[in-house]
Ligand SMILES: *[C@@H]1O[C@H](CO)[C@@H](O)[C@H](O)[C@H]1NC(C)=O
Ligand SMILES: *[C@@H]1O[C@H](CO)[C@@H](O)[C@H](O)[C@H]1NC(C)=O
């Protein structure tokens with residue numbers, strides 16, 4: 509962990525530096541391993557002479573046009589200079605300034621549907637006893653495929669807080685890279701996809717328009733991959749300070765802000781010698797509670813080798829031993845699956861099965877009395893944006909969910925085809941019938957072998 513004293517705060521180009529006053533030490537949680545940092549530092553030193561030999565940063569100034577200001581304060585154009593989030597966005601170009609393909613999402617309406625609070629409220633725990641929501645931030649990375657295999661092996665679902673263009677990985681909607689297919693796999697395996705912003709900047713330290721940019725760019729990129737974008741997000745560094753407008757801004761963009769109640773500290777312990785500490789943190793918390801009454805919301809990062817190749821299987825084994833089910837954040841909050849995403853109806857779905865997605869007719873007059881249907885749309889109405897089955901406007905699930913009239917307002921996304929939502933009743937029933945199934949198989953096998961034995965006996969006789 510790196511701890512910066514206040515004197516170093518302006519290094520981050522912090523527009524709100526003054527707001528922190530004379531508080532104590534402010535902590536920045538790094539996301540990439542120390543090894544990668546060391547490599548980067550080496551590359552930086554080597555790259556500088558080959559690039560523009562300028563210093564940059566607070567009190568020094570900006571880099572020449574189109575060059576990036578590296579973490580160490582040098583201008584250059586190499587991957588190491590430009591990789592976000594280390595690259596200083598206020599002092600030069602950075603990966604952060606790249607854009608996803610296709611139209612921006614800024615015009616898509618974001619009604620606050622459902623029972624789960626939106627920002628600035630922060631969600632820190634799950635609601636269904638006996639469940640654990642494992643969450644993984646900062647991916648996809650080269651380890652994510654292994655993580656998906658592992659989750660499959662234990663029949664567990666997880667939530668992925670995805671970052672669009674961090675750590676020099678390129679943008680997730682560049683289909684020549686492996687990231688988009690990993691995200692599609694998350695979707696088809698029944699995991700939840702959530703946002704961890706475009707380039708992992710600290711949302712408490714950037715301007716409101718930069719915040720918006722950070723969320724909207726990630727929306728467009730995810731839309732390019734799965735056809736819709738999430739309503740759940742986690743701020744990078746878990747930082748969305750109440751003395752800024754961060755939480756309010758994020759809420760206005762239609763997001764639930766998800767924190768956690770177990771922090772594995774995995775990013776501090778990414779070595780075979782240290783990872784036991786993260787296992788101990790997890791065990792200490794979950795062994796102390798009763799699975800019949802407790803649930804947990806756990807943070808880890810699939811950007812780290814030990815998290816994927818060591819810690820996660822330990823957590824899954826512990827969960828199995830204690831009888832906890834691994835489910836998504838949306839499921840553990842009992843939020844219906846269609847409310848986890850918003851669809852961009854202007855875009856054809858990226859691949860195959862073209863679905864009829866009628867969108868609200870922009871020429872239809874806006875409902876003035878709350879009624880809607882063939883003649884009036886709820887889009888823009890003061891009664892709510894969704895036209896329900898009773899032909900009246902509202903913002904709640906009653907209006908935006910089942911029976912919602914798509915040609916007369918906004919409707920929640922139809923559930924993407926990614927397996928079944930977790931349901932405690934169905935779950936135990938499923939288990940039982942599985943057992944029934946196997947005993948039936950054994951029974952049938954016994955009858956058949958007895959029958960065969962009889963035939964053989966008759967034949968020998
Ligand atoms: C419905 O949601 C929209 C978007 O969040 C909001 O602007 C509007 O005020 C809401 N209307 C009602 C009646 O809640
Ligand atoms: C996994 O973690 C344990 C400590 O909990 C360590 O002894 C072991 O070497 C690690 N395994 C690998 C493959 O890194």
Ligand SMILES: *[C@@H]1O[C@H](CO)[C@@H](O)[C@H](O)[C@H]1NC(C)=O
Pocket residue numbers: 881882883
């Ligand atoms: C819609 O408008 C048409 C033409 O004015 C009218 O005949 C029809 O009854 C209206 N439909 C509803 C549901 O109000």
Ligand SMILES: [Zn+2]
Pocket residue numbers: 539645646704708744745
């Ligand atoms: Zn992160």
